[in-house]
Amino acid sequence: VVKRRACVTCTNAKCKCSPQSDNLCQRCARLGKQCVYLDLPERKRKRRSDEDGNGATQHAPTSSSTDGLTPSTGDLTIPDDPEMLGPDSEGYHGREPPTTSVLEGLPDIVDRGFLSMSEAENLVSQFKSRFVWTFPFVVLDPAQTVADLRKGEPLLFLAVVAATIASAHPIRKLLADEIMQHVTSRVVASSERNLGLVRALLVLCAWYRYPAQKGNVQLVLLITMCATMVHDLGLHRLKAELTMDQQRALLGTYLVSSSLPRVMNRPSGMANSNKIEECCNNMAASTEYPSDRYIRPFIVTQSFINTIDVNYGELGEAAYEESLVRIMIGAKLREFESLRATLEEDLAKCPNPLSMLLFFFQGKTYNMALGDEHACYQNRHAAVPSSAFEAFKVSAYRSSLLWHLVRYSKALIQAYIEIPDAELPQITVFTLTQICASLVILPRSVSFLLKLITTKQGSVRTWPVRGETLDEARAVVDEADFLNLVVRLYEKLRVLIVGLTPQEKGLDVAGTLCCHMNVLASWYAPRVQAILGVD
Known part of the structure; x- marks a missing residue:
């Protein structure tokens, strides 16, 4: 332990401290202040040289001008693995997470x-x-x-x-x-x-x-x-x-x-x-289990569906330019047909969920025709309203997209209705979610189509709708057959909720889907009537 060279008073005042006697400096003696020196621990410098057995000192060679800039690691061992600092290194510290159960041995x-x-x-x-x-x-x-x-x-x-x-x-x-x-x-x-x-x-x-x-x-x-x-x-x-x-x-x-x-x-x-x-x-080449041959069709189809959202998102403000939409959808449909051809052998024997995934893809391709509400909001609040959107909203091409949405959404729901009752418990929640989405897409597509028919350019809007316009509107409603589909689907889903109380149905995925269908069915008829003015 050594004493500090300056006392506390001189240190705080940032003044020169000259000792006069033990524990007293000249400045504190002159001012009559208490003079206190603090004790500091002595620091020992480590020698970088080691002595050999003969007492000779061996110095480490100096290699470059950067020597002395690298901090000493002491006993720290630096691994030679070049991947440790690579882009894929975890960079975590501490112990590895456990791989065994903390509940091991407890009764199940x-x-x-x-x-x-x-x-x-x-x-x-x-x-x-x-x-x-x-x-x-x-x-x-x-x-x-x-x-x-x-x-x-x-x-x-x-x-x-x-x-x-x-x-x-x-x-x-x-x-x-x-x-x-x-x-x-x-x-x-x-x-x-x-x-x-x-x-x-x-x-x-x-x-x-x-x-x-x-x-x-x-x-x-x-x-x-x-x-x-x-x-x-x-x-x-x-x-x-x-x-x-x-x-x-x-x-x-x-x-x-x-x-x-x-x-x-x-x-x-x-x-x-x-x-x-x-x-x-x-997995496509695997022969370990027979079900392995269906893995590649599932993954390839889902991966292809994922690209639709990405490609549509890349259009940005040009998403409603009819020429670009035509090119995009045409390219996606050609890619899909090419994909279907490569999977034809597997698709012939594929389980129902994969067939329904294909219907979902085809409906997804035309889904941008439903971007009406969001696009309308953006257009109303834009500094310069988009003429491209206004043209696309009432175009014949959009009508054709909506027709495709009606057909493919209906086909997906019908595919589920045709599944044998004994196979229904095996259907995954992903298929049920696709059905739920189709139950929303189908009536919305019908609603938009009816609006387009009743506000067709060159025709005088009358309410209630009559004549050829009413016949065309009824053709859309008949093609969708939404209420009949809901009834048949409800009867099918009841197989999954047999024996459940009303409260238990509210906690079951299939039970909540049935409740959702009731809401959509109660909304559909008044909505159609409000547009056409007739039952």
């Missing part, structure tokens, strides 16, 4: 007697033989027993049971609570990351039924977790060859994070990449 719903072993085996068997065809991204080994699944991937077991169990089963709420306990305890609180959790989250997302929430908040959260975990595990950028299960999980995550959010007008959680393309081609 079978151990506690809520579900018998025979019932569990039956549900898992149904998933292996029937459900995998509509979502072939999570496949269970035929040789894997229920006991192995419960022990090795407990959350996946619960997800499989939740997907296959009847809506009116008494343990449905208990099952949902147990699943959320796994998600919150393992994924959120413990930050556990492993492939089994990704597979379980994919199954939970694909057959999400309960509880239904406005905006599908919980479903969107599960999708986000799934995409986040794939990134944390590095499946999207691993240079090493992925296992088949890893490739299915990566492709399944891409599908769920890019299909449902787009339908719900949410941001996509995962973009297409070279790794996606590579895994997609590997």
Whole structure:
């Protein structure tokens, strides 16, 4: 310990401090102030030279003019891996997230007697033989027993049971609570990351039924977790060859994070990449499971649908230039026909959800014809109103786009109605979301078409509508056949909600869709009557 050269008083005054005697300086003696010297720890300099056994000093060679600018690392070991500071490095500090469950060893719903072993085996068997065809991204080994699944991937077991169990089963709420306990305890609180959790989250997302929430908040959260975990595990950028299960999980995550959010007008959680393309081609050549051959058609079709929003968004203010719209839609339809030709063999045997995805794509291509309200608002508040939009709004070409929307939306709903009742529980939530979107697109398209017919250029607008204009309007209403479609679809969806109380229907995805249809049906007839002036 050494004393400071200047006392506290002189230091604070920023004056020269000259010692007069021990613990007293000349300035403090002259001014009669208290003089205090602080003790400071002595700093020892480290020598950079080491002595050898003979006592000779060996100095480190100096290499360049930058010597001395680099701070000493002491005992810090710097790895030689050049990828550590690469663009793909995580850059995280701390311990690795756990890969094992904090709930390991706790009794599950079978151990506690809520579900018998025979019932569990039956549900898992149904998933292996029937459900995998509509979502072939999570496949269970035929040789894997229920006991192995419960022990090795407990959350996946619960997800499989939740997907296959009847809506009116008494343990449905208990099952949902147990699943959320796994998600919150393992994924959120413990930050556990492993492939089994990704597979379980994919199954939970694909057959999400309960509880239904406005905006599908919980479903969107599960999708986000799934995409986040794939990134944390590095499946999207691993240079090493992925296992088949890893490739299915990566492709399944891409599908769920890019299909449902787009339908719900949410941001996509995962973009297409070279790794996606590579895994997609590997699945096309896979012979491990028969369902693998449907993975590439699902991914390629969904990826193509995603490009529509991107291309339309790139048009910007020119989105309603009829010439550009014609070019864009024509190019997309030609690309689609080329895509269909490459997938023709697979499409001939494809499951119903993929066929409905194709109808959804065709309707999506013409969807910009419905941009009326938003474009009208922008046009009213623009400094210079767009003449291109005003021309497009009443053009014959827009009428043809709306006609296509009516037909393809109707075709998608009819495709679902024609599915056998026994196969309805296997339909994923993504298909139900597409149906919900079509139920909105169809009556809106009819409404816009009727407005165009009754305000046709060169004709005198009369109300109520009469003559040839009324005949043309009735042809649109008859072609849509919306109310009849709603009745038939409602009867079909009732298969999924048999035995549910009115309160339970409000918590079921299919039940809320039925309520949604009732609202649309009650709105449709008065809307048509208001436009035409006749029943």
